[in-house]
Amino acid sequence: MRKLRLILFFVILVFILTSCTTDRHEVDDQVYTLMIGCDKGIENKVRITIQFPTYKEGGGGGMGKKGGGGSEEGEVSGTLVATIEASSILEGINLLNTSTTRRISFVHTKTIVFSEEMAKEGVRDYLQPIARFREARRIMQIIVCKGTAEDFIKDNKTQIGESLSKAMELAAKQSENSGYFPEVPFQEFYTATISPYRQAFTIYAGLNEFKTIKPLDGENVKKNSPLRTEYNMQPGDIPRTGNRKIEFIGMAVFNGEKMVGSLSSYETRYFLLATGRFKRGIFTIEDKNSPGDAIPFDLRLARMPKTSAHFENGVPVVNVKISVEADLGAIQSRIAYEKVNKINDLNRHLANIIQGGIEKTIRKTQQEWNTDIFGFGKKIAHNFSTVTEFEQYNWLKHYKEAKVNVDVIANVRRTGLMMSSSPIRNNEDTILSKERK
Amino acid sequence: MIKEGKIGTIEAISISTIFLITKAFYINPGTVIKLMSTAGWYATEISVLGSMLLFLILYLLMKRFPGNDLVGIFDIAAGKFLGKLFSLIFSGFFVYYSGVNIREFVEMIKAYILPYTPPSAIIILFMGIVIAYAYAGLEGIARMGYLSFIVILVGLVIILVLPFPFYDIDNLFPMGGYGIKASLQYGALRSSAYSEVAFLAFIINSLQGTKNFRKAGLISLAFAGIIIGTIILCSLLAFEYPQGSENLSALFQLSRIVYFSRFFQRVETVFIFIWVMASVITVSITFYLAVSIFCKSFKIPKYRPFLLPFAFCTFLVTLLPENISEIVEKHTNFLRSYSMFIVYFIPILVLIIAIIRGKKGVKEKDEEA
Numbered sequence A: 001m002r003k004l005r006l007i008l009f010f011v012i013l014v015f016i017l018t019s020c021t022t023d024r025h026e027v028d029d030q031v032y033t034l035m036i037g038c039d040k041g042i043e044n045k046v047r048i049t050i051q052f053p054t055y056k057e058g059g060g061g062g063m064g065k066k067g068g069g070g071s072e073e074g075e076v077s078g079t080l081v082a083t084i085e086a087s088s089i090l091e092g093i094n095l096l097n098t099s100t101t102r103r104i105s106f107v108h109t110k111t112i113v114f115s116e117e118m119a120k121e122g123v124r125d126y127l128q129p130i131a132r133f134r135e136a137r138r139i140m141q142i143i144v145c146k147g148t149a150e151d152f153i154k155d156n157k158t159q160i161g162e163s164l165s166k167a168m169e170l171a172a173k174q175s176e177n178s179g180y181f182p183e184v185p186f187q188e189f190y191t192a193t194i195s196p197y198r199q200a201f202t203i204y205a206g207l208n209e210f211k212t213i214k215p216l217d218g219e220n221v222k223k224n225s226p227l228r229t230e231y232n233m234q235p236g237d238i239p240r241t242g243n244r245k246i247e248f249i250g251m252a253v254f255n256g257e258k259m260v261g262s263l264s265s266y267e268t269r270y271f272l273l274a275t276g277r278f279k280r281g282i283f284t285i286e287d288k289n290s291p292g293d294a295i296p297f298d299l300r301l302a303r304m305p306k307t308s309a310h311f312e313n314g315v316p317v318v319n320v321k322i323s324v325e326a327d328l329g330a331i332q333s334r335i336a337y338e339k340v341n342k343i344n345d346l347n348r349h350l351a352n353i354i355q356g357g358i359e360k361t362i363r364k365t366q367q368e369w370n371t372d373i374f375g376f377g378k379k380i381a382h383n384f385s386t387v388t389e390f391e392q393y394n395w396l397k398h399y400k401e402a403k404v405n406v407d408v409i410a411n412v413r414r415t416g417l418m419m420s421s422s423p424i425r426n427n428e429d430t431i432l433s434k435e436r437k
Numbered sequence B: 001m002i003k004e005g006k007i008g009t010i011e012a013i014s015i016s017t018i019f020l021i022t023k024a025f026y027i028n029p030g031t032v033i034k035l036m037s038t039a040g041w042y043a044t045e046i047s048v049l050g051s052m053l054l055f056l057i058l059y060l061l062m063k064r065f066p067g068n069d070l071v072g073i074f075d076i077a078a079g080k081f082l083g084k085l086f087s088l089i090f091s092g093f094f095v096y097y098s099g100v101n102i103r104e105f106v107e108m109i110k111a112y113i114l115p116y117t118p119p120s121a122i123i124i125l126f127m128g129i130v131i132a133y134a135y136a137g138l139e140g141i142a143r144m145g146y147l148s149f150i151v152i153l154v155g156l157v158i159i160l161v162l163p164f165p166f167y168d169i170d171n172l173f174p175m176g177g178y179g180i181k182a183s184l185q186y187g188a189l190r191s192s193a194y195s196e197v198a199f200l201a202f203i204i205n206s207l208q209g210t211k212n213f214r215k216a217g218l219i220s221l222a223f224a225g226i227i228i229g230t231i232i233l234c235s236l237l238a239f240e241y242p243q244g245s246e247n248l249s250a251l252f253q254l255s256r257i258v259y260f261s262r263f264f265q266r267v268e269t270v271f272i273f274i275w276v277m278a279s280v281i282t283v284s285i286t287f288y289l290a291v292s293i294f295c296k297s298f299k300i301p302k303y304r305p306f307l308l309p310f311a312f313c314t315f316l317v318t319l320l321p322e323n324i325s326e327i328v329e330k331h332t333n334f335l336r337s338y339s340m341f342i343v344y345f346i347p348i349l350v351l352i353i354a355i356i357r358g359k360k361g362v363k364e365k366d367e368e369a
Helices: A002-017 A089-096 A116-121 A124-132 A149-154 A164-173 A186-193 A218-222 A265-275 A340-369 A377-383 A387-393 A395-401 B009-025 B028-064 B070-112 B119-161 B180-202 B210-244 B250-256 B268-297 B304-318 B324-337 B345-357
Strands: A030-032 A035-040 A046-053 A079-086 A103-105 A111-115 A141-145 A201-207 A246-255 A258-263 A281-286 A294-301 A306-312 A315-328 A403-414 B259-261
Touching (some): A035 A089, A035 A116, A046 A089, A046 A149, A111 A116, A111 A124, A124 A186, A141 A149, A258 A265, A258 A340, A281 A340, A377 A395, B009 B119, B028 B180, B028 B210, B028 B324, B070 B119, B070 B180, B070 B268, B070 B304, B119 B268, B119 B304, B180 B210
Parallel strands (some): A141 A201, A315 A403
Antiparallel strands (some): A035 A046, A201 A246, A246 A258
16 A cells, blocks of 8 residues: 555656646747737738747847847847738737747737727727737737837837836836826726727827938028927827837727727827826926916826716716826926915916816817717716616717816926026126016 | 544634635636626625525524434435435535536636646546545545635735726626616525535534534635625726626636736736635535545445545546536536525425424433533
């Protein structure tokens, strides 16, 4: 009996220690895709582009060390980009295994990118594999890009630090520092597409070819520099050069599975403020007492917005109360807004601008697309006693009829490191600042 | 007779609660949300109340025959033939329960972790552990159950708290689900999902009295109601009801969406750890009960020689379902919606027979005291 037990013990031990099941995988027997792109196919349903690390210097995961060999043709920041056409995402990636030396795994995929064209036709067929396939994690980010996903991924590189995967995660987190785009994990996007309360939205991105910024040549230098505060730009339109081409700005709006439009950078900020997702960002307004001068604020939400909804004569009414706090970043006009009597004026002015912006953004989603990305349906649902009644009412159909009242309270809490702005003088003893005018 | 030893009330509560809540690691929360949508989290308490009511009727039977376990009561109240028949039904039921539970475990483990491992390899390993537990006997299972219960509770708290950034209280509205009628109907029917607590009636002699039996049963039912209700609530808060009804395992999905930073994510290992622990304890109890009821009904003093034959029977049951759809739609649906017709209604029938025939047990001295 003892012998039998010992034999059994060793058999089990061998079985466990050698991991001899068909599911054992050496970590570096696989390549881990960082980004998956989906474009419309020409020969087949979908064109899939994947990016995976080469495990050489700076190879995506940030584990690469020198000595692994030189960079290969087509290598981007220590990663390779491969494209294939297939009937589905899973089939395509499986097909790519025929030309890859290691098994392609999804477990570390950070982002999935849909081209705008594909998003407009509908992403239903591509949501299922991510929601259903065990390797894909629902914390990956969803992006809709202008142009093709293939080109987008080819430009997905890092110029700061070696790890592309780290760069990708930090790039998505930039939403918290600017508020120009939302951070949308697949989990949230997918839930919204099947939700009776709301509809989906995601990051809108594009490649900046650095052509929107005009050169500082003779004619341009002579022009006056106009003040533009609410620059409602689309991805790829930010006037800049340098750094990486990829930029996230604005958000793609979906009706069900199809993209129906997009919100620009400031509309996105208003959306984030109204939904309580806005963390912080520099928000610039024009000084009403000194047109042409800007007042930038370090803006944040004072508390989560309070949203309530009820019906009045069968019309849904939504009330949104938003409270924001700001610190003064600068007063270009040097008007003494720091004083108590003026700071209240500034508060009202800031609140009016934000309120107008939010109302305009809500109207746009109602009138142009009838798409409730704000999730007001969740508050409307409070007015129904059963899910059956709520589904029969079909909020998503009635969103456009809703009357939405927005109330914003702004409070400039701090004035930075200065308590007042002294006038600037020149050698003619002329006070240039408008404070004393 | 089999010497089962003594177990304390806390140990009994621990193993009973584990036995009751293991289903929440599988498809159960998704099924409840599918049937009752936003009302699922509180409608499951209707099932608990229903089960408590039936358990109290079972308690009346046990109180009528102090010092006897359910197998003994079957023999006394219903006669040798019917008594044995009832006992064998329960023995068979627990074999079936073990088999279906193992197969559900295997399907889940294949869906999430080991997709290409042969199911028989997982089943054999699992069965090996279950046989070892059963070999150790009820006392061994109870001691391990007590230890595991603490670990399972800590793990559950971790998994349910960490996804809080995804929680939205508005997802619980409209609160009425598919209506009061549907909630009551499914809530009452799914009392079966909490009927496992009746197993305490088979080990009542180890619990040292009917009062401990009642205490352990009611407390474990209350615990299970709170735990399963909370799991369904968290699933609704994170996923809304349409997606909540899609998930194969609500708890696993909750653990997979945890993301705080690049360094704090992928906590599903916690889930796997407690999931395996709970499943092993549950199947060990049901497997042990199947063997022990069989032996008790035929007055066989040693149960250990029967472990391997019963393991073989359980293995055969695990092979019955052809796919996961069959497990979900037929087998687990039967266990969680209709098992009370066996687990509660046979003892209630025996109670009625006992009342009609005027059969009663002899009060023990300590019971009288």
